[in-house]
Amino acid sequence: MKTVRWILGALVLLGILLVVILYATDVVFLPSGREHSGFFARALYIVILSALMVFFRILKGPTPADRIVGVDILGILVVGLCAILALATDRSWYLDIGIAWGLQSFIGTLALAKFMEGRTFDD
Amino acid sequence: MTDTIGLVMIVAGLVFDVLGCLGLIRLPDVYNRLQASTKCVTLGTCSILIGTFFITGFTSTGFKALLAVFFLVLTSPVSAHAISRGAHKAGIKLWKGSTCDALEERNKEAQQ
Numbered sequence: 001m002k003t004v005r006w007i008l009g010a011l012v013l014l015g016i017l018l019v020v021i022l023y024a025t026d027v028v029f030l031p032s033g034r035e036h037s038g039f040f041a042r043a044l045y046i047v048i049l050s051a052l053m054v055f056f057r058i059l060k061g062p063t064p065a066d067r068i069v070g071v072d073i074l075g076i077l078v079v080g081l082c083a084i085l086a087l088a089t090d091r092s093w094y095l096d097i098g099i100a101w102g103l104q105s106f107i108g109t110l111a112l113a114k115f116m117e118g119r120t121f122d123d
Numbered sequence: 124m125t126d127t128i129g130l131v132m133i134v135a136g137l138v139f140d141v142l143g144c145l146g147l148i149r150l151p152d153v154y155n156r157l158q159a160s161t162k163c164v165t166l167g168t169c170s171i172l173i174g175t176f177f178i179t180g181f182t183s184t185g186f187k188a189l190l191a192v193f194f195l196v197l198t199s200p201v202s203a204h205a206i207s208r209g210a211h212k213a214g215i216k217l218w219k220g221s222t223c224d225a226l227e228e229r230n231k232e233a234q235q
Contacts, residue, residue, distance in 0.1 A: 013145070039130065046137050053144040057156075065153040065210035072202055073147060073160050079191055080140065080168040083175045084133075086184055095175075095187035099194060106198040110205050117209035 020045045030088050040088035047081050068112045075105025129177035132170050139167030152218035153210050161203040169195055 024045045025038040051074060058070035082098030143163025150156045172195075175188040211226055 050144040092184040109202040113205040113209040
């Protein structure tokens with residue numbers, strides 16, 4: 001039963017990846033005439049697919065530590081998303097958002113981890 | 124030429140991202156999930172940012188990408204260590220197939 005579930009999940013993931021790579025060549029808000037624009041649209045869709053997998057773990061996770069790991073990983077994924085957006089639209093301020101988001105996510109993760117540990121912020 | 128190097132590095136980063144998030148779903152335990160996902164996703168995102176630097180060259184976008192790589196490499200292991208230490212202190216059990224728990228043994232030795 002476990003093997004059947006594993007094979008089914010792998011087939012679904014590979015199918016979604018294949019559909020994204022073959023057909024998802026356009027995002028509405030990106031300028032379409034630029035060089036490599038189809039590649040950047042596919043990359044955006046793949047990062048969004050990874051973020052959906054992380055959302056599954058955040059919603060389901062049995063312990064609080066699982067959810068905190070998910071939030072941390074989501075913050076790192078957003079930095080990559082900002083880099084691809086900056087390449088696709090040729091505007092450098094997307095990476096400013098990325099740097100700020102990464103540092104804020106780091107501080108938030110430290111605060112959540114310390115809160116889970118059961119101590120106050122004083123000691 | 125540098126365009127091709129940057130695109131190859133972005134593809135490698137996307138592969139690492141997807142595999143790290145798959146490990147976050149698939150593995151049985153908090154510590155295993157942390158081990159898989161934090162390292163894989165950090166390496167993938169750093170690879171995407173270095174690919175951005177290779178494509179754009181010495182412009183403002185490239186330098187901001189290098190700055191983001193610096194901050195990411197500096198902060199990501201610290202947050203992973205804080206999460207695992209907090210989970211261990213909060214009393215979350217290891218997976219039943221795990222073989223050794225070095226921090227627990229060290230705490231027992233310190234109590235004696």
